[in-house]
Amino acid sequence: MRAVPLKHQHRTNLLWLSALVHRLSGLALAIFLPLHFWALGLALHGEASLGNFLRWTDDWFVKLSEAGLVFLLAVHLLGGLRLLVVENLAWRGGQKQLATLAAAISAAIAFVFLVRAL
Amino acid sequence: MNVRLYIAQRLTAAVMVPLVAVHLAVIVYATRHGLSAADVLSRTRGSMAWGLFYGIFVVAAAIHAPIGIRTVLAEWSPLQGRGADLVATGVGLLLLALGLRAVAAVVLP
Amino acid sequence: MSNARSELRVSLWRGGEDGRYETYAVPLRENQTVLDVVTWVQRNLDSSLAYRFACRVGMCGSCAMTVNGRPRWTCRTHVSRVAEGGRLEIGPLENLPLIKDLAADMRPFFEKWQQARGAFAPSKTRHDPIEKIRADSPARRAADAAIECINCGVCYAACDTVRWDEDYLGPAALNRAWTLVNDVRDTANAERLEAVAANGGCHACHSHQSCQEHCPLALNPTASIAGLKRRTMLGFLRGEIEA
Numbered sequence: 001m002r003a004v005p006l007k008h009q010h011r012t013n014l015l016w017l018s019a020l021v022h023r024l025s026g027l028a029l030a031i032f033l034p035l036h037f038w039a040l041g042l043a044l045h046g047e048a049s050l051g052n053f054l055r056w057t058d059d060w061f062v063k064l065s066e067a068g069l070v071f072l073l074a075v076h077l078l079g080g081l082r083l084l085v086v087e088n089l090a091w092r093g094g095q096k097q098l099a100t101l102a103a104a105i106s107a108a109i110a111f112v113f114l115v116r117a118l
Numbered sequence: 119m120n121v122r123l124y125i126a127q128r129l130t131a132a133v134m135v136p137l138v139a140v141h142l143a144v145i146v147y148a149t150r151h152g153l154s155a156a157d158v159l160s161r162t163r164g165s166m167a168w169g170l171f172y173g174i175f176v177v178a179a180a181i182h183a184p185i186g187i188r189t190v191l192a193e194w195s196p197l198q199g200r201g202a203d204l205v206a207t208g209v210g211l212l213l214l215a216l217g218l219r220a221v222a223a224v225v226l227p
Numbered sequence: 228m229s230n231a232r233s234e235l236r237v238s239l240w241r242g243g244e245d246g247r248y249e250t251y252a253v254p255l256r257e258n259q260t261v262l263d264v265v266t267w268v269q270r271n272l273d274s275s276l277a278y279r280f281a282c283r284v285g286m287c288g289s290c291a292m293t294v295n296g297r298p299r300w301t302c303r304t305h306v307s308r309v310a311e312g313g314r315l316e317i318g319p320l321e322n323l324p325l326i327k328d329l330a331a332d333m334r335p336f337f338e339k340w341q342q343a344r345g346a347f348a349p350s351k352t353r354h355d356p357i358e359k360i361r362a363d364s365p366a367r368r369a370a371d372a373a374i375e376c377i378n379c380g381v382c383y384a385a386c387d388t389v390r391w392d393e394d395y396l397g398p399a400a401l402n403r404a405w406t407l408v409n410d411v412r413d414t415a416n417a418e419r420l421e422a423v424a425a426n427g428g429c430h431a432c433h434s435h436q437s438c439q440e441h442c443p444l445a446l447n448p449t450a451s452i453a454g455l456k457r458r459t460m461l462g463f464l465r466g467e468i469e470a
Contacts, residue, residue: 015436016387023190023433030183030209037176037216043159043223051155058152070145077138080131086434087128088457091450095436109142116149121463124430124456189431193391 018099022079025072032069063117071110078102123185130182137175162224169225176217184210232313235306237264239276240318244325248316261301261309262290265317265329278329285443288379292329293318298384300443320384336380336397343400344422347407348415358412370409373402373451375444382438382448394427398438398448401429405451408458420462421469429455 043050057066082098148157162168188206191197197205235255238248251268262280269276280290285303292301295309295316309315323331340346351358360367382398383389389397404423407413423429429452438448462468 013435013437013440015434015440019433019435023186026183026186027190030187030213033179033183034212034216037213037220040158040220041216041223043155044219047155047159050158054153054155054158063152070142073138074142077135077142081135083434084128084132084135086449087453091447091453109146113146113149116146117152120426120428120430121424121459121468125460125463193388 014096015099018079018082018103021075021103022083025076025079028072029069029076060118063114066117067110067114070113071106074106074109075103078106123188126181127185130178133178134175134182137171137178140171141175159224164227165225169221172221172225173218176214176221180210180214180217183213234313235264235310236314237268238314238316239265239268239329241276241328243327246325246328248318255306255313259306261292261294261304261306261315261317264306264315265292265301276329277327286377288377288381288443291320291379291381291384293321293384298381298441300379300381303443320380322384322386322389323380331380331384333380336378336383336399339396340378340400340403342422343396343404343428344415344419345400345403345407346415347410348413350412350414360411366409366411369454370406373406373446373448376402376446377444379443381441381443382446385437385441387435387437388431388433392427392431395431396423396427398432398452401432401455402438402446402448402451405454408455417467420459420467423455424459424463424468429459432456 039053040050042053057063079099079102082095082102085092086095144161148161150157162172184206187209188202191202191205192199195202233255235253236250237253238250240246241249251272253264253267256263262283265276265278266280269278278290278292280302281287282289283302285300288300290301291298293299294301294304295311298320301317306315317329319325319329319331323333323335326332362368362371376399378399380399382402386395386398388395401423404419408416408419413419432449432452434449434453436447436449439446439450442448459468
């Protein structure tokens with residue numbers, strides 16, 4: 001057994017969490033994208049083919065999942081934007097606040113989508 | 119190699135910032151108690167502009183995602199070096215092929 | 228939790244990689260650092276306890292250990308601030324091989340420092356006039372913001388990218404490389420840029436800022452590494468680096 005402390009307290013660092021969210025959202029989107037492309041590709045067989053598939057997504061649970069995807073896309077975008085600024089412009093503080101703001105705005109966008117979708 | 123991959127990933131990220139923003143806006147705007155095929159296709163069918171928009175989007179994503187996946191594999195999975203490169207490249211090719219097919223599907227009249 | 232508590236229950240890592248935590252009862256004092264606690268155990272309970280310290284006043288960085296899950300200087304950590312319910316858990320610094328008990332092997336840390344070309348390469352001799360450096364030049368400001376590092380290893384122990392990527396040079400080595408990149412007197416920048424652009428170099432950093440969060444001197448290796456990312460990108464576009 002390695003000398004591993006009972007808690008990894010540095011993982012309560014908000015920016016570590018923000019990096020994790022960025023990574024997991026990226027992975028989730030990368031897995032979702034081929035399915036998304038496949039679904040859209042159904043239009044090759046005519047509008048009805050795509051239409052049939054989209055009718056299946058009328059389910060409230062699917063709409064909730066879609067809102068989740070919207071959140072993941074938005075949070076990946078805004079977190080990524082924060083990183084692009086950190087890496088390419090002069091250093092600025094307040095990164096924790098910016099990360100929190102990114103998450104909040106993403107949640108808001110996903111909420112608006114859900115309200116419109118239901 | 120690292121600098122090349124770094125630049126490729128960050129550059130495609132920058133390119134996708136406005137693309138994702140527009141895509142999110144369209145999604146939220148177009149969704150009204152769900153989305154029908156007509157909603158999607160009436161916008162995109164026969165449109166050079168949307169064809170170009172989503173075409174660039176697909177290419178950028180197909181470059182951007184594999185680079186991130188490669189890093190995640192190298193850091194979190196037993197797969198390293200060559201193995202991670204191969205899986206990542208495979209994902210990229212898959213995204214490119216399916217993506218361009220999807221763009222054709224919704225844009226071609 | 229009793230106000231009349233007179234002792235601490237302190238768990239210390241004993242042995243090598245396959246060792247275990249052992250618990251000791253240590254008298255609680257009003258003003259006590261974690262280093263005081265470790266020293267008390269070694270002097271009064273078990274003289275075979277291995278640990279490092281030197282200055283005891285927060286200048287040398289030798290006493291860095293993992294205290295309740297966080298890497299920190301034990302001489303500058305007051306027990307009253309970290310003991311939860313009268314308990315403390317102290318282990319060696321993480322991300323480094325273990326020699327014994329609380330003493331980690333710092334060699335990989337220093338080897339990566341060298342690998343990152345963290346050493347100054349002079350261009351003049353004592354017979355040349357002194358180089359006039361303006362303290363307020365942007366390059367010198369950038370170097371000065373990062374120069375105070377005393378290689379204590381806390382950032383290295385806190386960094387998850389070090390944990391996940393054994394090639395990663397780490398925040399301290401890259402931070403030092405950045406100060407030298409900004410030193411107009413240095414002559415090794417061609418090799419240095421190659422070194423920090425290699426596998427495990429600056430591009431591996433994910434900007435978690437755990438280094439900055441834990442640095443006892445409030446340095447910001449994340450910012451330094453961002454600077455290296457910009458500098459290597461420029462170097463690549465100029466053909467200075469073979470990437």
